Amino acid sequence: MKVLDTISFQKDLLSWYDYEKRDLPWRKENDPYRIWVSEIMLQQTKVAAVIPYFYNFMEKFPTLLDLAEAEEDEVLKAWEGLGYYSRARNLHAAVKEVRDQYGGIVPDTEKEIKSLKGVGPYTAGAILSIAYNVPAPAVDGNVMRVLSRIFTIYDDIGKDTTRKKFEQIVRDTIAEERASDFNQAMMELGALICTPTSPACLLCPVASHCAAREEGVQEMLPVKAKKKAARSVFLKAIVLKNTQGEYLVERRPDTGLLAKFWQFPFLETEKDGEFAAFLQQWGIDLEQVEYKEHIRQAFTHLVWEIDVYTVEVNHLTPAENQQVLTPSLLKELVFPVSHQKIVEKIEEEY
DNA sequence: TACCCGTGGAC
DNA sequence: TGTCCAAGGGT
Numbered sequence: 001m002k003v004l005d006t007i008s009f010q011k012d013l014l015s016w017y018d019y020e021k022r023d024l025p026w027r028k029e030n031d032p033y034r035i036w037v038s039e040i041m042l043q044q045t046k047v048a049a050v051i052p053y054f055y056n057f058m059e060k061f062p063t064l065l066d067l068a069e070a071e072e073d074e075v076l077k078a079w080e081g082l083g084y085y086s087r088a089r090n091l092h093a094a095v096k097e098v099r100d101q102y103g104g105i106v107p108d109t110e111k112e113i114k115s116l117k118g119v120g121p122y123t124a125g126a127i128l129s130i131a132y133n134v135p136a137p138a139v140d141g142n143v144m145r146v147l148s149r150i151f152t153i154y155d156d157i158g159k160d161t162t163r164k165k166f167e168q169i170v171r172d173t174i175a176e177e178r179a180s181d182f183n184q185a186m187m188e189l190g191a192l193i194c195t196p197t198s199p200a201c202l203l204c205p206v207a208s209h210c211a212a213r214e215e216g217v218q219e220m221l222p223v224k225a226k227k228k229a230a231r232s233v234f235l236k237a238i239v240l241k242n243t244q245g246e247y248l249v250e251r252r253p254d255t256g257l258l259a260k261f262w263q264f265p266f267l268e269t270e271k272d273g274e275f276a277a278f279l280q281q282w283g284i285d286l287e288q289v290e291y292k293e294h295i296r297q298a299f300t301h302l303v304w305e306i307d308v309y310t311v312e313v314n315h316l317t318p319a320e321n322q323q324v325l326t327p328s329l330l331k332e333l334v335f336p337v338s339h340q341k342i343v344e345k346i347e348e349e350y
Numbered sequence: 351t352a353c354c355c356g357t358g359g360a361c
Numbered sequence: 362t363g364t365c366c367a368a369g370g371g372t
Contacts, residue, residue: 038368039368040368040369041368042367042368042369043367043368043369043370044355044356044357044366044367044368044369044370045356045357045358045367045368046357046358046359046366046367046368047367047368048358048359049357049358049359049367050368081356081357081358082356082357083355083356083357083358084355084356084357084369084370085355085356086354086355086370086371087355087369087370090370090371117370117371118369118370118371119370120369120370120371121369121370122368122369122370123368123369123370126368138368140367140368140369141366141367141368141369142367142368143368159351160351183368184368187368190368191367191368196365196366196367197360197361197365227365228352228353256354256355257354257355257356258355258356259355297356297357298356298357299354299355299356299357300354300355300356300357300366301353301354301355302354336356337356337357337358
């Protein structure tokens with residue numbers, strides 16, 4: 001592996017960062033709680049998507065204690081639409097643990113912080129370095145992309161051992177006195193300059209240190225194994241409305257995909273015959289329902305293909321996991337994005 | 351290790 | 362339209 005002039009690299013990187021760093025809401029104060037929340041929100045999520053959620057979240061839960069004392073449904077509602085909802089549940093649980101076990105102070109040791117729910121190798125390093133300036137590696141996708149190019153490392157970045165290799169490189173390279181800025185600068189460089197496609201090498205402050213640039217292979221890196229294609233699941237959903245203008249919704253199971261979210265009843269099928277049998281539980285015939293639209297919701301590992309139907313009935317009796325609600329009460333509940341699209345059309349079209 | 355877990359934007 | 366993927370973690 002090539003030898004890096006560490007001091008020169010640090011200087012070039014940090015000088016650029018001092019001048020070019022973005023003005024982001026979680027960079028305004030050095031509150032470990034705010035930094036923690038931002039890091040969880042930023043997991044697999046773009047900065048632009050996080051910003052409005054971060055402002056709203058901080059307004060609702062300004063301090064760690066505010067969040068610790070909130071109801072889970074309230075926390076999930078603030079997370080609705082951001083995705084990966086276990087992040088919200090884990091953060092909520094972890095914040096309670098910090099309140100109870102650490103006197104409300106976010107711990108500053110690697111062992112303690114990694115023991116918190118939802119805090120893995122990256123997030124532990126990010127909080128330690130950004131909040132406490134501890135020289136710990138915070139290796140995310142950006143950092144692996146930047147370093148794979150600097151050193152022309154062709155290891156598959158999807159593998160755990162590869163991340164550990166990059167963590168060791170960061171330990172050897174990090175600016176000890178400016179650990180916070182160094183880690184953030186590496187990520188900032190990955191986000192703004194050393195992008196996945198068409199990296200802006202002509203604008204790169206560390207281009208002179210970059211082996212991939214020298215060899216012209218920057219577009220080949222990093223190496224990442226292809227993921228399996230997502231499988232499609234075909235669903236038929238029914239929006240049931242009674243003569244009072246109320247709607248039937250049901251709660252998803254406590255675990256798994258979109259746990260505890262609300263949805264309109266649906267059946268996993270493409271066949272009208274099976275759908276007809278499904279509708280019989282409300283005494284409805286297939287001829288009574290009206291097809292409204294098709295909604296596609298793509299997850300990382302599967303795709304929902306939803307045909308949406310509506311029907312109006314005289315009376316609706318909710319089962320144990322169901323509710324019959326007015327539109328305004330419906331909007332208080334947490335729905336998957338695909339079903340939010342239905343909720344938005346309720347009253348006018350549905 | 352491989353799979354599960356969301357969403358919206360870029361290309 | 363399809364594909365990829367973004368400051369990952371849990372199991």
